[in-house]
Amino acid sequence: MTPDEILLDAQERMDKAINHLHAEFRGVRTGRASAALVEYIKVDYYGSLTDLKSIAAISVPEATQLLIKPFDATAVSEIKKAIESSDLGLNPQTEGKQIRIEIPALSSDRRKQLAGHIKKLGEDAKVALRNVRRDANRHADALKKNDDAKYSEDELETLKKETQDIIKEHEKKIETMIADKTKEIMAV
Numbered sequence: 001m002t003p004d005e006i007l008l009d010a011q012e013r014m015d016k017a018i019n020h021l022h023a024e025f026r027g028v029r030t031g032r033a034s035a036a037l038v039e040y041i042k043v044d045y046y047g048s049l050t051d052l053k054s055i056a057a058i059s060v061p062e063a064t065q066l067l068i069k070p071f072d073a074t075a076v077s078e079i080k081k082a083i084e085s086s087d088l089g090l091n092p093q094t095e096g097k098q099i100r101i102e103i104p105a106l107s108s109d110r111r112k113q114l115a116g117h118i119k120k121l122g123e124d125a126k127v128a129l130r131n132v133r134r135d136a137n138r139h140a141d142a143l144k145k146n147d148d149a150k151y152s153e154d155e156l157e158t159l160k161k162e163t164q165d166i167i168k169e170h171e172k173k174i175e176t177m178i179a180d181k182t183k184e185i186m187a188v
Helices: 002-026 074-083 106-146 151-186
Strands: 040-046 046-051 057-063 065-070 092-095 099-100
Touching: 002 099, 002 151, 040 074, 065 074, 074 099, 074 106, 106 151
Parallel strands: none
Antiparallel strands: 040 046, 057 065, 065 099, 092 099
């Protein structure tokens, strides 16, 4: 790998960590109904764990309601079980061939719990960023030992500095995302 390839790889992997965190945050309850809240719940569908969004249409008929219409009506009971066993605290109601979920208002204790959960997800994302930086620095050190391609010490130090700059930029994004989501959760 060249220094440019190492830097590009680090950038892409850090962007993926940010995108993953964004997807995780979408699934955290805020008191308003959102399809993202349940779309990644794993349902035991004919022996394999499948995302709910793959086997059902999820809609938001009202601000505090979700409506789930399975493509296969026989999956209703499995979907209900999966939602009940998820850690979302939701109570799905079966209505024939569909499931309706009322999103209850969040208590102040639950809001604080969710804010803590948001912070933990953010810290996990920062750990992922640090792992990417570690890998990039290892690749840079490997270039030092590589006899085929000679890179100057200055080039390799610049690479490490640029990697550090990228991680700082991504950590700021994560902090902003945590603050925004916490504010959203704490809003009554």
